[in-house]
Amino acid sequence: MYFTSALVSRSLIKNAGIIFSKQPVPKNLYATRLFGTSLQKQAEAFIPKQRIKSLLPTNNSFRQAVTRFCSKAAEPAKGQKAVGWWLVGCSGMVFVAVVLGGVTRLTESGLSMSHWKLLGEKPPTTKEDWIREFEYYKQFPEFKLKNAEMTLEEFKFIFWMEYGHRMWGRCIGAFYAIPAAYFWSRGYFNKSMKIKVGIFGTLIGLQGLMGWYMVKSGLEDRFQDPNDVPRVSQYRLAAHLSFALGLYILFLMSAFDHLMPTKQHAIEITQKALKLRKYAHISKGMIFLTAISGAFVAGLDAGLVYNSFPMFADRWIPSDLWAISPAIKNVTENPTTVQFNHRILGTSTLALISGMWMLSRKCKLPPRAHTAATAVVIMGWMQVVLGISTLLTYVPTHLAASHQSGSLILLSMAVWLTHELKYLKKLPK
Known part of the structure; x- marks a missing residue:
């Protein structure tokens, strides 16, 4: 019943606009979102006020049916809330990574892992594995000039700190890439968001590479004097943090755009x-x-x-x-x-x-x-x-x-x- 009435009403409004206003029906009448506004106000754009009451029934439910039928605007983009919460999760992951990185630096654990693999390192599981890892660590300046008295148990602590930081970074990559691929395939991203997704992914990759480039600066042979303090380059550390903060800001801004327009x-x-x-x-x-x-x-x-x-x-x-x-x-x-x-x-x-x-x-x-x-x-x-x-x-x-x-x-x-x-x-x- 509502559908039939809506068809009649739409035809009546269109013809009345032509007869009484002698103007073509505005094309945007049917392309404008009408939710939350009265049909009468929309009709005033092309129908004289004295004719409106005689053209529109007073029943509210009938008007709502006409409104839904006449509105041909696209629905809000699919999954915007889901995408927004995913972006919040990504920003939260980066937040934790920055805090972990700070604690790693404060506990001087960053140089405990002197090798790097793209897909992750397998941690030592047996006593022999730990001894082998510790012996490898002893070849680098931090142990020779600063931690010569370190025990195996103390080494395990700084190793786990750095290992946790690195693996959290890889979890960020997975947490980002898998939902991004799903949302993209389902058509949840518009053109602008697709560009942002590409930028996000690039920054995550660069952040990982910058992290290793930073650690590498503390493993070099430039520390020779007994008074030297083996540490990562402060320039590379600042660059590593800059990438992280930039990524965090971009994730957060995009999340606000989706959840708090x-x-x-x-x-x-x-x-x-x-x-x-x-x-x-x-x-x-x-x-x-x-x-x-x-x-x-x-x-x-x-x-x-x-x-x-x-x-x-x-x-x-x-x-x-x-x-x-x-x-x-x-x-x-x-x-x-x-x-x-x-x-x-x-x-x-x-x-x-x-x-x-x-x-x-x-x-x-x-x-x-x-x-x-x-x-x-x-x-x-x-x-x-x-x-x-x-x-x-x-x-x-x-x-x-x-x-x-x-x-x-x-x-x-x-x-x-x-x-x-x-x-x-x-x-x-």
């Missing part, structure tokens, strides 16, 4: 709101840059010098800030300068975040945007407190790992805020 907000947007959006993006960049500077701090063990705050011992500016020649090398190779830069970046980022939050209180914004701005400033202060506590207590593993995790959470909050401000536009008056 943001529409253009029909409110009067002021210049303050547009300025807030600019500051939000700058804050996100500053958080990212501060996190990368933290990689240099970790790579050089710079957190173990000048364990006081806010002064460096009894000085505001340390005396050995430019101890290395040429001066430019101090920025990335002098532990004192690296820690100094990290402090300056951290406090500058906190000041920017706090100012952005105060500006947000003066702007008319969607509720979720206000919540995101508040989350950013709260996490920003917590992160600074964690950083100072880590420094003053000589970098204990649990606090240092919490500080690194805090940087990821803060970055997540900043990505959320910029997502909520994505489509702000100054509407015409």
